[in-house]
Amino acid sequence: MPDLTDVVAQIARDMARAETRGTVASYIPELAKVDPRQFGICVIDHDGKVHAAGDADVPFSIQSVSKVFTLTMALGKVGDQIWTRVGREPSGNPFNSIVQLEREAGIPRNPFINAGAIVVSDILLEGHKPREAIGSILSFVRDLADDQTIIVDSAVARSETQTGFRNVALANYMRAFGNLQNAPELTLGVYFHQCAISMSCRQLATAVQFLAHDGFNPAVGRRVVSSERARRIAALMLTCGHYDGSGDFAFQVGIPGKSGVGGGIIAVVPGKAAIAVWSPGLNKVGNSLLGAVALERLTRAMNWSIFASR
Ligand code: GLN
Numbered sequence: 001m002p003d004l005t006d007v008v009a010q011i012a013r014d015m016a017r018a019e020t021r022g023t024v025a026s027y028i029p030e031l032a033k034v035d036p037r038q039f040g041i042c043v044i045d046h047d048g049k050v051h052a053a054g055d056a057d058v059p060f061s062i063q064s065v066s067k068v069f070t071l072t073m074a075l076g077k078v079g080d081q082i083w084t085r086v087g088r089e090p091s092g093n094p095f096n097s098i099v100q101l102e103r104e105a106g107i108p109r110n111p112f113i114n115a116g117a118i119v120v121s122d123i124l125l126e127g128h129k130p131r132e133a134i135g136s137i138l139s140f141v142r143d144l145a146d147d148q149t150i151i152v153d154s155a156v157a158r159s160e161t162q163t164g165f166r167n168v169a170l171a172n173y174m175r176a177f178g179n180l181q182n183a184p185e186l187t188l189g190v191y192f193h194q195c196a197i198s199m200s201c202r203q204l205a206t207a208v209q210f211l212a213h214d215g216f217n218p219a220v221g222r223r224v225v226s227s228e229r230a231r232r233i234a235a236l237m238l239t240c241g242h243y244d245g246s247g248d249f250a251f252q253v254g255i256p257g258k259s260g261v262g263g264g265i266i267a268v269v270p271g272k273a274a275i276a277v278w279s280p281g282l283n284k285v286g287n288s289l290l291g292a293v294a295l296e297r298l299t300r301a302m303n304w305s306i307f308a309s310r
Contacts, residue, residue, distance in 0.1 A: 005051050007301045008043055012053035014297075015039040015279060015290045022281030022289030025261040030159035031061060031280075034263070039290055040278040042201035043298070044209055046271065048218055052202055059198040060278055061156050063260030064095065066194040067117040068208065068233065068241075069141050074111075074123045075229060082123065085179055086116045088236060095243040095261075095286055096166045098173060106177020110240040112258065115170045121191040122180050130186050134193045141197060144207035146219045150199055157196035164192060195260075204266050204276035211237075211256070212268040234268060238306075245285040253295045254305030259287040267295055269304045 016039055026032035040055035074082055091109040093100060100109055108115035125133045134152065142150045160167075171184035171191075180187055199207070210217040215230035217223075225233070237256035242249040249257060257267035263280035265288050275298070279290035299305055 001303070002301055004043060004045060004302065007298060008041055008051040009053045011294050011297050012039060012041055015041075015294050016054060018290055018293070020289070021279065022283050024263070024280045025282055025286070028156065028160045028163060028261070030153075030156045031262060034060065034280045036279075036281045038278070038280060039294070040201040040276075041294055041298075042205040042276050044205045044212075044274045046212075046273065050202065050205070055278065056201040058278075059200045059203075060264055060280070061153060061195070061260070061262035062197050062199050062204065062264055063195045063262040064112065064114075064117070065204065065258050065260040065262075065264050065266050066137075066141075066197055067112050067120070068211075068237065068258045068266065069144065070117065070120045070124060070137060070194055071111045071236070072225060072229075072233060073137065073140055074120045075225070075233075078123055082111075082120070085123070086111050086119050088240075090240050090246050092244055096170070098166070098170055101170070101173055101177075106174045106179040108174070110236060112236065112240045113243060114167055115174060118167065118171050118187060118191050119174065119179060121194065122182055122187040125182050125187055125190050130189045133190045137190070137194050138197065141199070141207060143220065144210065144217060144224065145199065145203040146206055147203050150197065150203060152193050153196045153198045156198075157193045160192045160195065161189070164188065167191065199264075201264070201276040201278050204264060205274045208266040208268055208276065209274040212270055212272065212274040214270075231270075234270065237268075242287050243285055245283070245287050249287070249292060253292060253299055254307055255295070255299055256306070257295065259291070261286050263288040263291060265291040265295065269299070270306065272304060273302075
């Protein structure tokens with residue numbers, strides 16, 4: 001087996017030089033300002049050793065990567081009841097699509113497309129004020145990453161609040177079907193702020209470690225979820241974590257992952273590694289172009305596909 005530190009360093013060097021880098025998301029104006037030449041990677045192996053390279057310590061907007069953390073919280077709050085309001089099937093549609101919602105009576109296909117994540121935010125908001133819900137999401141993520149310095153980038157949250165018309169439409173549409181309990185603008189306030197959390201690859205790899213260790217976060221020595229729940233969250237990441245690019249990601253990379261339009265991807269190799277990569281340029285379906293290339297190179301070099309027998 002090649003040396004992981006060398007593999008990570010080589011990938012970072014190659015990705016820094018890559019010419020085709022995708023396109024930075026511009027529908028959230030604040031994200032359009034990010035320099036596309038950046039690339040970061042952090043891999044935490046089974047023994048907790050951290051292998052970081054490139055821009056691994058530069059914070060970026062985690063966007064939909066946050067949906068893994070809010071799903072984990074909502075499962076803790078309402079358990080399997082969540083599945084009466086959100087499905088568990090890949091959508092085969094873009095992350096912000098509204099078309100399925102009409103045919104499927106306001107029940108989003110899965111918790112990782114925007115509609116599904118908005119329902120998850122609505123669940124976290126129930127019984128709280130938006131400020132409290134946002135605060136508890138932030139402290140959950142800070143605890144997972146073992147880093148109390150993590151913040152919400154208010155400029156990004158504001159930018160999306162001013163331009164997130166599709167999300168406003170999704171929220172109102174689901175409210176019309178009775179699948180949103182709170183006022184749409186309050187639920188969206190929570191959703192936009194969770195998406196605007198800023199984290200580095202190092203912080204994200206630490207935060208997702210619990211999914212590589214059957215629900216136990218070794219960085220803080222604490223169980224986050226049961227092993228069954230960890231497996232199920234990872235299963236959803238594999239089938240739904242990259243929207244209508246999920247099939248291709250499973251085919252090319254072969255591990256559960258979750259992307260965001262900020263260019264981040266978190267991924268896990270159960271029992272072996274927790275990974276975060278970041279490069280702001282996106283492919284046609286809104287997933288980090290070089291992030292996916294880097295993960296493919298990594299899993300190939302380390303023989304880390306979850307479908308490999310050894
Ligand atoms: N905040 C973004 C949105 O709602 C998240 C989308 C994403 O990262 N795919 O459009």
